[in-house]
Amino acid sequence: MFTEFNLENLEESKNLLEELLNDNRKKIEELLSIENKTYANFVLPFQEIGESIGEFVTPIFHIDSVKNSEITTKVYEECLPVLSKYETEISQNENIYLALKDIQSNEKSTLNNIQKKVLKNEIRDFKLSGCHLENNDKKRLEEISLRLSELSHKFSLNLLNATNAFEMICEDFEDVKEIPKSDLELASFEEDGKTKYKFTLQMPSYLAYITYGTNRAKREEIYKAYCTRAPENGKIIEEILALKDEKVKLLGFDNYSQYSLATKMASKEEEVVSFLSELGHKALPKAKEELEELKQLALKDGIEDFNSYDASYYSEKLKKAQYDFDEEYFRPYFEQQSVLNGFFDFLEQMFNIKFIKSDTPSWDDKVKVYDLSEDGKVIARIYIDLEARKEKRGGAWMNNWHSHYKNSDGDIKFPTAFIVGNFPQSSETTPSLLRHSDVVTLFHEMGHALHHLLSKVEEPFVSGISGVAWDTVEFPSQFLEYFSYDKEVLKMFAKHYETGEVLDDEAIDKIIKAKNFQSSMGTVRQVEFALFDFKLHQKLYKTENEIQDLLDTVRDEFSAMKPPSYNKFQNGFSHIFAGGYAAGYYSYKWAEVLSADAFYMFIDSGNIFNKELGIKYRDCILSKGGSVDMDKLFFDFAQREPSVDSLLKIDGIIS
Structure with a gap:
């Protein structure tokens, strides 16, 4: 039912990728040789070919972000040009472009709206990738695409290396006396019979000192190290901008x-x-x-x-x-597993989905894997990797692996996704205790994941987050984020990890009031x-x-x-x-207007757990993926246009 996460042959990835892409090239030639091309015999198999590549390369690129090593970097850098060359070659194949245009024209009256959307997006994207250009311009676009991929990766790697290279040692307890106990435990080490404290540019460590560090000179030291990281990226930016400018001018x-x-x-x-x-x-x-x-x-x-x-x-x-x-x-009230359990209960109440623990293999023993079920049937899988590690790149993100769609044999394929964070680490003595800001981040990334995993669209190129306009893709994530400030929601999981005591109303009110602080x-x-x-x-x-x-x-x-x-x-x-x-x-801000407005509908209904509204949101927004433009989906859900004032109100900027 699901493909297991398996990178046993990681070092063979380049050869395996080349085999897959060569096989796909043959399949595309066979598709192009069909005399009477239709949506069923050409477009659907073409989408499946595209899906097969994402399914293969996603774990390879993912592991480089979450378990970076010399091997993962080497494999990434070997695969990148192979993939980039193939993608450019396909996206500039005029025969595919013309076939899609013919199908769009010939089957206009028989295609459903979702199929029309697939064709519209694909034809647009072929144009944007220059398939209509002269051969020498196509060749130049291919060179630019490859170089931009290399530069992006180098930019990221420079940042990761610079982040890992810096350490600030504090020997005087006076410099760290305000730092919370849990952060101090992670920072402390013994040297020459003395307790010292080490701070790095890893986000939990950096935040601990910049927020609570008593010594102003030390605060500046770590701040300066953070905001002067990777100076070599300055030249990379110059090259990225020049190449992007050249690329779009070639495209008109x-x-x-x-x-x-x-x-x-x-x-x-x-x-x-x-x-x-x-x-x-x-x-x-x-x-x-x-x-x-x-x-x-x-x-x-x-x-x-x-x-x-x-x-x-x-x-x-x-x-x-x-x-x-x-x-x-x-933090003692936001123990990671307790937060997840309560969060899952909330999502079941809102969207009628259950999270069931799975023992499937992953890339680290701290990763938790769950299958999602709806009405007793498993429909999706999610991998959750929340704790900071030295070899993990900073920040938090959701990555989609498989999409929900119906293949050419008529079978439904199940979607999978990864959520990655850099939250405080667990140790042998203490579990991972989150800040409320980490809880907010978890809700945010889960919003992205559910947008992908709850799709009911049968065409892969517009299922889940595929085909969603980039300036609306943050809508479901920011929408879910707002619930992490609600009193009744928080009470579902804010329980002291040692005593089981639920966070009291007064403390929760502080979180809510502090939300719009600054x-x-x-x-x-x-x-x-x-x-x-x-x-x-x-x-x-x-x-x-x-x-x-x-x-x-x-x-x-x-x-x-x-x-x-x-x-x-x-x-x-x-x-x-x-x-x-x-x-x-x-x-982010464009989509926040939609998310604030949607959240206000729950407030205005008088019930934050309004299941009827939750199911409507699931069915109108989440299940439709990228198959319909988001402005239309929002109108279907809200029965009106969104208002900027909702965002200003929710942020406390206007009353």
Whole structure:
């Protein structure tokens, strides 16, 4: 029923991949030789060929992210050019493009809407990959695609290596006296008969010091190390931007942002810029007030030159003073397995799905695997890998492996997905105790996973998250995130890991009240990232200095506080230089409008566990995957257009 996760032949991957791709090439030739091509005899088998590649390469690329080693890097780098060459070759095959156009034209009256969507997307994507160009231009596009893949991987690897290379040792207990016990235990080691403390740029360790580190000089040391990581990425960015600019001009676009919008819900560049500017200008006055509060607090410690490396430390103090809120207090109540069990109960109440533990093999003994069942039938599988490891890249993400679809034999294929986090580690004496912010991240990534796993679409190219416009793909993840702040939801799993005591109402109220703490500062920060990204791709910025100047210009208009001049945020901006968010980072805020509005429907119904509404959301949004444009799906669900004000209200920016 499910393919097991198995990388026994990892080092053979390149040869196995070449065999698979050569076999696929033959299959495509056979498809092209069919005289009377139809949707059934051409398009469906063509989609299955595409699926077979994703199923094979996903574990190989995944293992390089979660268990990075010299071997995984070598295998990744061997497979990448082989795959890139094949993908470029297929995407520029004019015969496939013409066959799809013919089928679209000949079967217009007999195809269903989902099949029409598959054809529309595919024909668009073939055009975007240059299949209509002259051969020399196609050749150049192929070279560009391969080089961009290599550069993205190098960008990521440089960051990982720089993250792992740094250590900050504290020998004086005074420097670490405010750091929570659980973090301190992980940081402490014995040397020369003395207890010392080691902090790294791994996210849990970095956050521990930047948030609770008493020594200001040490805070700056670790902050500076973090925001000056991988300076060599500056040159990689120059090359990535030049290649992207060349690529889209070959394809007939004015700039990369215009090219990016061809596959988005937003249709015009001005639409994106004005949306972000409106959000930024509405949030900035309050963001400046929030910053002023921090400065006033720091003044009590004699700090007159308040800086970026002070922000988290004084934010934590202010949060504690205003809400008596301390992330650390809550951690014993958010033991990882308890959170998962309660979360699964909540999802069963909302969407009528059960999570059943599976003993199938995975890549690490800390990974938990579950089968999802609906009405007593298993429909999907999920792998959950939450704890930080040295060989795991930073951040959190969902990765889809198999899609739900009906194959040419009429059998339903079941979907699978991975959720990866970098949450506090468990030890022999202490389980993994999450921060509430980790709980929020888990809800977020599960939102992505359910969007993929609950699909009922029978065409693989628009099933699950496949074919979903990039600027709406965050809608289901952000929507689910909002529930992680609800009192009744939290009570389902916020139980002390030693006593079993449920977190009391007063403590939960603090989490809820603290949710919008500095939300305006958070909004302008996201606007800064999104506008920098979008404008960076509206014309060609050729040098590191030009790129920095653009970032400074955006910050001048929208930042509450400018960071130190040595901050090279761009060199670590993986989302746009090593992920799929180039000229699309605005998607987070764009999709938040949909998610905030959908969540308000549950609030307005008077019942956060409104199962009828939950099932409607599952059926209208999650089950449809990418088979219908999200603006139409949202309208089906809400019976109206979304409103920006819901987002501003939920963030406490307007009342």
